[in-house]
Amino acid sequence: MVNNAAFVMSFSVAASNGLETSNTDTYPINQSRTIDLTTTALPVGADVRPVVDAVAERRARRAASCRTARTGRARRTR
Incomplete structure (x- = not known):
């Protein structure tokens, strides 16, 4: 996952x-x-779904739905 925002992040x-x-x-x-x-x-x-922890002035969590594939990569479903 690429961080294109103006904050530090991690995800699971x-x-x-x-x-x-x-x-x-x-x-x-x-x-x-x-x-x-x-x-x-x-x-x-x-x-x-990726669960993103973003750190700026405040913490925020956001999730989007995906489905795993045999390659181990997730494909977005919504």
Whole structure:
């Protein structure tokens, strides 16, 4: 996930079954981080969403729906 905003962020991936990966480290604007979903307990085909922790003046969390694929990459569904 690329950080195109003016804040420091980290993210994890959460599944609809309640499983969630560990957060990435925090990183600044114009950098990116990845989570290899094939190394997690998330099953293939699970509905997942990135959960973003943003740090600016305040903390904010935002999630968007995705689905995992056999490649371990998530595809946005909404």
